[in-house]
Amino acid sequence: xxxxxxxxxxxxxxxxxxxxxxxxxxxxxxxxxxxxxxxxxxxxxxxxxxxxxxxxxxxxxxxxxxxxxxxxxxxxxxxxxxxxxxxxxxxxxxxxxxxxxxxxxxxxxxxxxxxxxxxxxxxxxxxxxxxxxxxxxx
Numbered sequence: 001x002x003x004x005x006x007x008x009x010x011x012x013x014x015x016x017x018x019x020x021x022x023x024x025x026x027x028x029x030x031x032x033x034x035x036x037x038x039x040x041x042x043x044x045x046x047x048x049x050x051x052x053x054x055x056x057x058x059x060x061x062x063x064x065x066x067x068x069x070x071x072x073x074x075x076x077x078x079x080x081x082x083x084x085x086x087x088x089x090x091x092x093x094x095x096x097x098x099x100x101x102x103x104x105x106x107x108x109x110x111x112x113x114x115x116x117x118x119x120x121x122x123x124x125x126x127x128x129x130x131x132x133x134x135x136x137x138x
Contacts, residue, residue: 082128086121 089095100115102123115123 078129078132082125082132085128086124090117090121 100117100120101112102115104111104113
C-alpha cells in the first residue's frame with residue numbers, strides 16, 4: 001500500500017466516521033424533536049383542560065350571579081308591591097281617622113300602646129309577606 005492508498009484509507013475512514021457522527025447527531029436531533037413535540041402536546045392538553053375548567057367555572061359563576069340578581073330583583077318587586085298594598089290600604093276611609101293601638105300582654109296584665117302608621121306598616125309587612133308566600137306556595 002502506497003502513500004496514496006494510506007491517504008485514501010485515512011480519508012475513507014474519516015468520511016465513514018463523519019457519516020456515523022452525522023447520523024448519530026441526526027438521530028439524537030430527531031429524538032429531541034420527538035420528546036419536545038410530546039412535551040408540547042402534553043403541555044397544550046394541560047392548558048386546554050385548564051382553560052375548559054376555568055371556562056366552566058366562570059360560566060357557572062355567571063349563571064349563579066344571574067340567578068341571584070333575578071331573585072334580588074323579584075324580592076325588590078315583591079317589596080314594592082307590598083308597600084303599594086299597605087299604602088293603598090291605609091288610604092281607605094276606614095283608616096283615615098283611626099288611631100291604632102297595640103295590646104301588650106305581660107305577666108302583670110295587659111296594656112295598650114299607641115302605634116303610628118309607619119310602625120304598624122313595619123309590623124304588618126312580615127305577616128303580609130308570609131301570607132302571600134303561603135298563598136303562592138313559595
